[in-house]
Amino acid sequence: SKYKLFSDVFRSLDVKQVNFEDICETIVKDQLSVLTYLDIGMDALITKLAGLRLAPIQCLSWGHPITSGSPTIDYFLSSDLMEPAHGEQHYCEQLIRLPNLSISYPDPQPAILEITNRKQRSDFNLRDTAIIYLSCQSLYKYLPQYDYIFAAIAQRVPQAQFAFLCYQYGQKINEKFYRRLAKAFAKFGLNSEDYCVILPRLDQYNYFALNTISDVYLDTLSWSGGNTTLEAIGCNLPVVTCPGKFMRGRHSYAILQMLEVTETIAHTEAEYIDIAVRLGLEPEWRQTIREKIAVNHANLYSDRVCIDALETFYLQAIKQYSEPKNKQFNRFVN
Numbered sequence: 001s002k003y004k005l006f007s008d009v010f011r012s013l014d015v016k017q018v019n020f021e022d023i024c025e026t027i028v029k030d031q032l033s034v035l036t037y038l039d040i041g042m043d044a045l046i047t048k049l050a051g052l053r054l055a056p057i058q059c060l061s062w063g064h065p066i067t068s069g070s071p072t073i074d075y076f077l078s079s080d081l082m083e084p085a086h087g088e089q090h091y092c093e094q095l096i097r098l099p100n101l102s103i104s105y106p107d108p109q110p111a112i113l114e115i116t117n118r119k120q121r122s123d124f125n126l127r128d129t130a131i132i133y134l135s136c137q138s139l140y141k142y143l144p145q146y147d148y149i150f151a152a153i154a155q156r157v158p159q160a161q162f163a164f165l166c167y168q169y170g171q172k173i174n175e176k177f178y179r180r181l182a183k184a185f186a187k188f189g190l191n192s193e194d195y196c197v198i199l200p201r202l203d204q205y206n207y208f209a210l211n212t213i214s215d216v217y218l219d220t221l222s223w224s225g226g227n228t229t230l231e232a233i234g235c236n237l238p239v240v241t242c243p244g245k246f247m248r249g250r251h252s253y254a255i256l257q258m259l260e261v262t263e264t265i266a267h268t269e270a271e272y273i274d275i276a277v278r279l280g281l282e283p284e285w286r287q288t289i290r291e292k293i294a295v296n297h298a299n300l301y302s303d304r305v306c307i308d309a310l311e312t313f314y315l316q317a318i319k320q321y322s323e324p325k326n327k328q329f330n331r332f333v334n
Contacts, residue, residue: 020048027054033318036077039063040070057317060093062102065226065248067091075317077310078102081254082247090246098309100258107301108234112208119209125197126213130161131280134214134237136207139167139177141223147184149221152273154195155188157280161195163214168201211235215286216279221269224251233259233300238289240276242266259300261292 004010009030013023027035027049035055040047041064050058050070059075060068067076073093080097088095121128133153154160167173178198185192202210208231211217217232219225219241225232229239229252241264243253256265264279266272279286 020045024049024052024054033057033321034059034314036061037068037073040068040073041066057321059096062247065251066246067093077313078247079254081257082250084245084247084250087247096313098306098313100303100306101254101300102306102310104303104307105230105301107297108208108231109297111204112212112234119206119213121213123206124163124199124210124213126161126163127159129159131157131159131216132214133160133162133216133218133276133280134211134232135162135218135220136165136210136228137220137223137225139164139173141220142177143222144180146221146269147180148187149269149273149276150181150196150218151185151188151190151192153276153280154185154190156273156277160280161197162218163210164196164198165202166198166200174198207231208235211237216240216276218276219252221272222246222249224249224253226251226255229255230300233293233297236290236293238264238279238286238293240264240266240272240279242269242272255300259293259296261289261296263289 011026011030013026018026023045032055034057036059037046037050038061040050040060050060050068051072053072057075058073059077060073061077062079062082065078067090069092071092075096076091076093077096077098078087079102080099081101083095083097087097121130121132126132133150135150150162154162164177167177178192178196181192181196185195199210211232212235214235214237217225217229217237217239219229219239221242222244224241224244229241232239233255239252239256241252241256243250243265253265256262264275266275279289
C-alpha cells in the first residue's frame with residue numbers, strides 16, 4: 001500500500017489475529033509522540049483504543065465527523081472551509097482548522113476516463129429520456145423531514161428520475177426508505193415508482209459509470225457527502241448542496257467553495273429545490289456548470305497546502321508539549 005511505501009515503520013494490526021491488549025502494548029512500545037485516529041465511532045475496537053492514553057498527544061480526524069466526547073482525545077483535526085464560525089463549540093477536543101479541505105484527495109478522473117461510454121442507462125434500469133438525479137449516500141443519512149424534497153423536484157421536472165443505492169447491511173432499512181418515498185410522493189399526487197430507483201451496491205467501475213450517465217448530484221441535508229461528492233465532481237457532475245449547522249453537514253459546501261463553483265450552493269430547502277429544478281430544466285445552464293467544474297479541477301485535488309499545515313501543527317504540538325510550563329498544555333502533564 002501507499003502508506004507502507006512512505007512509512008519508516010508500518011504495522012498492520014489485524015484484530016482477527018491480534019488481541020486488544022497486544023495491540024495496545026505494540027502502540028505503547030512504539031513511543032509515539034502523536035497518535036491520530038482517522039475516525040472514532042465507526043468501529044468498536046477504535047473506540048476502545050481511543051479511550052486510553054496510548055500517546056502523549058492524541059488527535060482525531062473527520063472520518064467520522066463528530067466529536068469523540070472523550071477526555072483522552074486532545075485535538076480535532078478539521079477543515080477550515082467546513083467549519084462554521086463558532087465550530088469550536090461543537091467539540092470537547094481543541095479544534096484545529098487545517099486549510100482548505102484538510103485532506104489531499106487524488107483526482108479520480110484517470111480511473112473515470114477508462115469507463116467513459118462503456119455503460120448505458122438501461123444497465124441501471126434508468127430511462128434514456130430522464131433527467132437523472134443521483135443521490136448515493138448511505139440510506140441512514142436521509143432524514144425523513146427531507147423526503148418531500150425529491151417529490152417537490154419531480155412535481156416540477158416531470159422527466160426526473162432519482163437513483164439511490166441500497167443499504168447493504170439491512171433489507172429492512174431499504175424497504176422502510178422506499179415506503180417513506182412512496183408516502184412523500186403520494187402527498188404531491190405522484191407515484192414514487194415512476195420516479196425512484198434503488199440500485200444494488202456497485203463496484204468502483206459501475207459506480208463511476210453511474211455518475212457519468214447522471215445529470216445532477218443531490219447532496220444529503222444535515223449529513224453531507226464527502227468522498228461521494230469528490231468523485232461526482234471528478235465526473236463533472238453538478239452538485240446541489242445546502243450547508244448545515246455542523247461540520248458534518250458542510251462537506252460539499254466546502255468542496256464547492258474550494259472548486260470555486262458556488263452557483264449550486266443553496267441556503268434554504270426551497271432554494272435547494274429551485275436549483276435542482278433549474279439544473280433539470282435548463283440543459284444549457286447544466287452544461288455551463290459542468291464545464292466550469294472541469295476547468296477548475298486543479299483547484300480541488302492533490303492539495304499540498306493542508307499537508308504542510310498538518311506537519312507544522314504536529315511539530316508545534318510536540319514542541320509545546322515538551323514545555324510543561326506552557327499552561328495551555330498542562331492538560332497533558334501527569
